[in-house]
Amino acid sequence: xxxxxxxxxxxxxxxxxxxxxxxxxxxxxxxxxxxxxxxxxxxxxxxxxxxxxxxxxxxxxxxxxxxxxxxxxxxxxxxxxxxxxxxxxxxxxxxxxxxxxxxxxxxxxxxxxxxxxxxxxxxxxxxxxxxxxxxxxxxxxxxxxxxxxxxxxxxxxxxxxxxxxxxxxxxxxxxxxxxxxxxxxxxxxxxxxxxxxxxxxxxxxxxxxxxxxxxxxxxxxxxxxxxxxxxxxxxxxxxxxxxxxxxxxxxxxxxxxxxxxxxxxxxxxxxxxxxxxxxxxxxxxxxxxxxxxxxxxxxxxxxxxxxxxxxxxxxxxxxxxxxxxxxxxxxxxxxxxxxxxxxxxxxxxxxxxxxxxxxxxx
Amino acid sequence: xxxxxxxxxxxxxxxxxxxxxxxxxxxxxxxxxxxxxxxxxxxxxxxxxxxxxxxxxxxxxxxxxxxxxxxxxxxxxxxxxxxxxxxxxxxxxxxxxxxxxxxxxxxxxxxxxxxxxxxxxxxxxxxxxxxxxxxxxxxxxxxxxxxxxxxxxxxxxxxxxxxxxxxxxxxxxxxxxxxxxxxxxxxxxxxxxxxxxxxxxxxxxxxxxxxxxxxxxxxxxxxxxxxxxxxxxxxxxxxxxxxxxxxxxxxxxxxxxxxxxxxxxxxxxxxxxxxxxxxxxxxx
Numbered sequence: 001x002x003x004x005x006x007x008x009x010x011x012x013x014x015x016x017x018x019x020x021x022x023x024x025x026x027x028x029x030x031x032x033x034x035x036x037x038x039x040x041x042x043x044x045x046x047x048x049x050x051x052x053x054x055x056x057x058x059x060x061x062x063x064x065x066x067x068x069x070x071x072x073x074x075x076x077x078x079x080x081x082x083x084x085x086x087x088x089x090x091x092x093x094x095x096x097x098x099x100x101x102x103x104x105x106x107x108x109x110x111x112x113x114x115x116x117x118x119x120x121x122x123x124x125x126x127x128x129x130x131x132x133x134x135x136x137x138x139x140x141x142x143x144x145x146x147x148x149x150x151x152x153x154x155x156x157x158x159x160x161x162x163x164x165x166x167x168x169x170x171x172x173x174x175x176x177x178x179x180x181x182x183x184x185x186x187x188x189x190x191x192x193x194x195x196x197x198x199x200x201x202x203x204x205x206x207x208x209x210x211x212x213x214x215x216x217x218x219x220x221x222x223x224x225x226x227x228x229x230x231x232x233x234x235x236x237x238x239x240x241x242x243x244x245x246x247x248x249x250x251x252x253x254x255x256x257x258x259x260x261x262x263x264x265x266x267x268x269x270x271x272x273x274x275x276x277x278x279x280x281x282x283x284x285x286x287x288x289x290x291x292x293x294x295x296x297x298x299x300x301x302x303x304x305x306x307x308x309x310x311x312x313x314x315x316x317x318x319x320x321x322x323x324x325x326x327x328x329x330x331x332x333x334x335x336x337x338x339x340x341x342x343x344x345x346x347x348x349x350x351x352x353x354x355x356x357x358x359x360x361x362x
Numbered sequence: 363x364x365x366x367x368x369x370x371x372x373x374x375x376x377x378x379x380x381x382x383x384x385x386x387x388x389x390x391x392x393x394x395x396x397x398x399x400x401x402x403x404x405x406x407x408x409x410x411x412x413x414x415x416x417x418x419x420x421x422x423x424x425x426x427x428x429x430x431x432x433x434x435x436x437x438x439x440x441x442x443x444x445x446x447x448x449x450x451x452x453x454x455x456x457x458x459x460x461x462x463x464x465x466x467x468x469x470x471x472x473x474x475x476x477x478x479x480x481x482x483x484x485x486x487x488x489x490x491x492x493x494x495x496x497x498x499x500x501x502x503x504x505x506x507x508x509x510x511x512x513x514x515x516x517x518x519x520x521x522x523x524x525x526x527x528x529x530x531x532x533x534x535x536x537x538x539x540x541x542x543x544x545x546x547x548x549x550x551x552x553x554x555x556x557x558x559x560x561x562x563x564x565x566x567x568x569x570x571x572x573x574x575x576x577x578x579x580x581x582x583x584x585x586x587x588x589x590x591x592x593x594x595x596x597x598x599x600x601x602x603x604x605x606x607x608x609x610x611x612x613x614x615x616x617x618x619x620x621x622x623x624x625x626x627x628x629x630x631x632x633x634x635x636x637x638x639x640x641x642x643x644x645x646x
Contacts, residue, residue, distance in 0.1 A: 076610070076611065076612075076613040077610060079613065080408070080613055083408060105407055105408075105613070108404070108407040109407055109408070175510075181591075181596075182607065182611055184611060184612070185611070224510075224513065225513065226595075226596055228591060229591075229592070232483070232486070232592060236490075239490070239492045239493065240492055241490050241491055241492045241493075241510065346405075347405070348405075349405055349612060350403070350405055350612070350614070353607075353608075353612055353614075354420075357425075357604065357607070358425050360596040361425075361429070361596040361597055361599055362425065362597075
């Protein structure tokens with residue numbers, strides 16, 4: 001169990017060095033390849049291993065298209081690599097799983113080949129917000145998986161489960177919180193806006209953003225750790241060293257199942273739902289295979305398998321899935337989620353980053 | 363063997379390899395970084411080749427000034443702490459039995475095999491409330507309640523000093539072993555206490571070595587970005603942390619490059635100043 005768990009941490013914190021090794025390991029898949037093949041980029045570590053085992057093998061069996069999975073780093077490093085490669089006419093991966101901010105940044109240079117929905121009939125299963133569109137309405141990407149960041153706490157120290165994100169602001173939480181360190185991965189502006197300002201629309205103006213930042217600044221005395229490294233917070237949460245904070249719902253669930261005194265709570269304002277899209281690099285020549293692949297991934301049965309085996313939340317409608325209530329609760333919630341304002345991280349990224357850094361480090 | 367000055371081009375041959383390596387792995391990347399620092403940042407995209415000063419302009423603010431100031435202060439503090447502990451330690455080590463020396467040097471060398479990540483996590487556990495050294499103090503009756511010593515400036519300083527200490531000893535060791543023991547003995551015969559002999563004879567005799575060690579640890583500490591993150595509060599984050607944020611998370615290469623160039627220039631200037639000051643003193 002602990003091995004699986006450690007790998008899970010690795011999926012969003014991939015070492016670039018792993019890529020070379022990982023792609024070499026993926027080579028046997030190519031040797032078995034029929035004439036049709038596809039290179040698919042997924043986050044390295046647990047994610048990639050899990051996809052290789054539970055998804056890609058069956059996909060090749062069903063469609064005859066061999067998959068070579070490529071471990072991609074998180075952050076925007078992969079976007080930069082895809083962009084540089086596309087300029088040179090190369091595609092390190094045909095289809096890649098991309099974060100929402102990366103999708104928008106890629107759109108600005110037309111990095112993504114527009115997808116043809118006629119060739120992806122299963123796309124009708126998707127929840128609308130998981131279809132990523134160019135400003136002119138062309139489809140840039142299709143939702144692959146999603147995951148939640150929720151309010152987590154140590155059950156030994158925090159006896160009663162918190163019910164609202166506002167619990168983080170309470171006086172008795174002094175020096176007790178662990179929060180993500182970056183404006184673009186913590187989504188705390190959205191949390192503040194939804195909790196105290198009536199919704200994320202409050203962030204439409206710079207005044208609104210500044211107000212949210214001021215409210216967030218009140219949190220500073222309560223924050224013991226602003227983390228970039230997930231393992232660091234997870235360890236502290238399990239031991240009770242830092243008894244509360246924001247963290248990934250799926251990983252916390254696994255830790256609890258493993259007997260650790262931790263819980264993940266969907267606050268009444270909703271958990272933060274982040275997601276990854278399948279996107280096709282414009283340098284790829286495997287357009288047909290890519291559409292087949294994306295269509296395959298949008299099937300309810302595959303999405304259910306992902307939830308059960310990989311621990312991700314589905315991107316398609318709940319009523320199409322055969323997940324039991326328990327299985328669904330393990331990865332998601334019916335409470336309306338907080339959807340990050342990805343547009344802001346593209347149009348106002350430098351402003352947000354500057355103000356945020358000044359807020360926490362100032 | 364008498365060394366003749368090189369006569370023909372071929373005599374410079376042995377120099378071509380290191381020069382080529384230096385060009386390939388230092389000059390080219392550094393020049394690229396300087397070039398990128400003048401490029402135009404495209405918000406929500408990447409960057410385009412241009413010649414703009416915006417990246418440097420953004421850096422010239424009170425906020426970044428403070429961060430730069432703190433980074434330099436931290437590096438200087440670590441350098442001084444390392445030398446303050448390292449010189450007496452190495453002095454005693456150089457005078458101890460051969461076996462003791464070997465044991466210590468092997469132990470110190472093995473610290474070098476630890477990555478920054480491991481050092482950071484180890485210290486954060488040692489400084490934690492739930493499993494840290496304060497529990498030991500409580501057990502000994504020195505404290506009434508276990509408490510967390512991290513995140514704090516002290517935690518960052520301790521871990522960084524720990525990390526740089528083996529380098530300090532390794533640089534000081536040869537000079538201290540070669541140091542003529544009769545110097546200190548002469549001072550003792552003339553009536554100086556061991557401590558006085560150490561400060562009035564040994565330390566001045568090692569002035570250049572100590573200066574070189576200070577500079578080396580300073581440069582080494584300036585690049586640290588993991589330990590301040592793991593063990594410090596946001597106000598203890600160094601400029602290197604912010605450079606990493608810009609380069610990796612914001613894909614703002616031009617700004618990251620501009621900050622890095624600035625950091626290199628400031629540290630070069632400080633090193634130059636230290637060397638110059640050292641020479642001036644020697645000339646007197």
